[in-house]
Amino acid sequence: MSFLSILFALLLEQARPLKQGNPVHLVVRIWVRWVVRNLDTSKHHHAWLAWCVAVVAPAILVFGVHWLLVWSIGWIAAAAWSIVTLYATLGFRQFSHHFTEIRDALVAGDEDLARQRLAQWMRMDVSALPRSEIVRHVIEHSVLSAHHHVFGVFAWYSLLAAMGLGPAGAVLYRVGEYFAQYAKRPIQPSSTPLSPALQLSAGSAWHLMDWVPTRITALGFAFVGSFEDAVDSWRQHEAQFPGDNDGVVLAATAGAVNVKLGALESGRTWQTPQPIHLRAVVGLVWRTVVMWMVFLALLSLARLLG
Numbered sequence: 001m002s003f004l005s006i007l008f009a010l011l012l013e014q015a016r017p018l019k020q021g022n023p024v025h026l027v028v029r030i031w032v033r034w035v036v037r038n039l040d041t042s043k044h045h046h047a048w049l050a051w052c053v054a055v056v057a058p059a060i061l062v063f064g065v066h067w068l069l070v071w072s073i074g075w076i077a078a079a080a081w082s083i084v085t086l087y088a089t090l091g092f093r094q095f096s097h098h099f100t101e102i103r104d105a106l107v108a109g110d111e112d113l114a115r116q117r118l119a120q121w122m123r124m125d126v127s128a129l130p131r132s133e134i135v136r137h138v139i140e141h142s143v144l145s146a147h148h149h150v151f152g153v154f155a156w157y158s159l160l161a162a163m164g165l166g167p168a169g170a171v172l173y174r175v176g177e178y179f180a181q182y183a184k185r186p187i188q189p190s191s192t193p194l195s196p197a198l199q200l201s202a203g204s205a206w207h208l209m210d211w212v213p214t215r216i217t218a219l220g221f222a223f224v225g226s227f228e229d230a231v232d233s234w235r236q237h238e239a240q241f242p243g244d245n246d247g248v249v250l251a252a253t254a255g256a257v258n259v260k261l262g263a264l265e266s267g268r269t270w271q272t273p274q275p276i277h278l279r280a281v282v283g284l285v286w287r288t289v290v291m292w293m294v295f296l297a298l299l300s301l302a303r304l305l306g
Contacts, residue, residue, distance in 0.1 A: 002161045003296040005079055006154065009086035010289075017093030024088045028175060031058070032182055042195035051201050054179055059172040066166030078166065085167035089174040090153040095121075095145040099278075102138050106131070106275045135273035139281050140261055143253045144246055146285045148177050151220065152213040154292050173209060180206035207245060214245040217288070218252035224287035225256025237262070256284055 018024065032054050039050035062085055069077040098121040105114035114134050119126045122141060126134065153170045160169030183194055183202035194202075222230035233255030234248060241247050250262035257280040260270035271277070 002082075002158055003293065003300040005082040005086055005161075005167070006090075006157070006296065007293065008083045009090065012083070012087050013091035013093055017091060018088065028058075028178060029182075032175075032179055036182075036194060036198065040195050040198045042197055044197045044201070047195065047197040047201040050198055051179065051205055055172060055176045055205070058175050059168040062171045063165050063168040066168070082161075082167040086153070086157065086170055089167075089170040090150050090157075092146070092150065094149050095142070099138060099142045102134070103275065103278050106135065106278075132272045132274065135275060135277060136259075136261060139253070139259065139273060139277060140250055143249060143281060143285070147214065147217045147249050148174075150285075151217040151288065151292070152177070152210060155213040155216050156209075158296065173213070176206055176209050207243070210245045214248045218248050220288040220291055221249075221252045221256045221284055224291055225253075225284050226258065229258060230255035253281065253284065257281060 035054040102117045156169035156173035183199045230252045233251045237251035254261040
């Protein structure tokens with residue numbers, strides 16, 4: 001059922017992608033802000049309580065609905081619930097339009113438009129970036145977005161679904177990622193401040209949650225790209241920057257397509273990021289998706305035959 005749920009969710013997301021500011025994501029934002037406003041007391045144990053309420057409670061709710069549907073209606077209704085949940089939590093179209101707009105601007109030679117679109121996406125000043133740095137930022141942000149929106153969701157959903165928890169893993173991962181990003185955001189005068197204890201708890205929890213998925217993603221990129229170079233780049237990054245999950249994904253991507261990304265320094269000669277590498281990265285990501293789907297299909301077939 002995991003294979004079919006992911007397949008239909010991806011097809012549905014390609015046909016009708018969720019727009020920015022959609023009701024599902026709005027509810028998550030309101031929920032997280034409510035938890036922070038009411039449970040953040042600046043104490044360490046309260047910070048972990050706030051994180052559990054904000055992140056784990058929605059996953060428990062999704063799990064409860066899943067089994068209620070199984071018991072009351074049947075597995076078809078539960079499968080439909082999984083598809084809806086995955087549709088709301090994963091998908092390329094939640095970020096790929098930024099990538100496409102910037103790529104098209106670079107191909108057309110309009111670097112000013114590319115900088116404008118990149119600034120809107122990353123919410124940073126990129127006015128002084130040369131062409132190669134624009135491409136580098138686009139690749140890095142796209143690959144990390146693909147990991148957070150797709151491959152990390154695949155990993156957590158598949159693991160918890162195999163344990164009988166339905167689509168709870170997808171919700172747990174995506175809400176945990178949002179909470180970590182929310183905790184790192186620049187404090188605005190109108191926003192609810194987060195205590196250092198809650199910021200630390202959110203970051204630590206997210207690091208633990210994403211440790212295995214980042215390495216699964218890196219291994220997938222190695223399998224569908226240049227395996228030896230990807231693993232070597234990954235190994236060097238781990239030696240230089242231990243504990244940097246996002247850096248592992250970027251290092252594996254750099255080795256897989258032979259392009260300079262991230263902060264990795266080594267004796268090898270890297271290619272300077274160029275627009276042609278954008279196509280290579282798109283191919284890398286889609287081949288990894290296909291690999292995931294084949295893997296899940298084989299697991300589903302094995303369970304049926306077993």
